[in-house]
Amino acid sequence: GAVVSQHPSRVICKSGTSVKIECRSLDFQATTMFWYRQFPKQSLMLMATSNEGSKATYEQGVEKDKFLINHASLTLSTLTVTSAHPEDSSFYICSATDRDRPAGADTQYFGPGTRLTVL
């Protein structure tokens, strides 16, 4: 149980285009979803937190208009990288929590990640 999927797993796009990444909780309702960015040989950096039906809360330094997050349902959140540039190339990971699980609301379940390459 507690499976989170991401699609696509890899995407290559041209500079200036927009890319949408989906994050789904497959067997539970995700009350909160998180988006992270992971640079090579570095830790995960939280980009934003989103609750279903409300606006995402972005971390300091993350451009809201650049990284659009939509959490339209309890099982789906999307991250859209708008007007992507090579410096946006990274590994993007989502996670979700389920306050009804025995592990507790502070336990996050992670997706496998999406590798974005902007040419």
Added chain:
Amino acid sequence: GDSVTQMEGPVTLSEEAFLTINCTYTATGYPSLFWYVQYPGEGLQLLLKATKADDKGSNKGFEATYRKETTSFHLEKGSVQVSDSAVYFCALSRMNYGGATNKLIFGTGTLLAVQP
């Protein structure tokens, strides 16, 4: 602010060797502490957690004890296997007063390579 520091890797061990990956944290109050593992090509998986001082989290032969006096949460395993090769992340989280989820703060990750 809150932070997590863990030992740099890679850590290279022979099969059946004893493993320790050090993790220390800086935080006010009483955060929950976690170890996550990332196997090659996969997402992060929760390995174990502890929510209060002196708690010991354990799973799959791994264990870690929440030490408030030393602000540490070191990961140990008595006998590692090749299949344990992965990146291990230490993290902390704090619940807000409303009981809703708070964010995780991760260490930089430690690559463990176990050789046959």
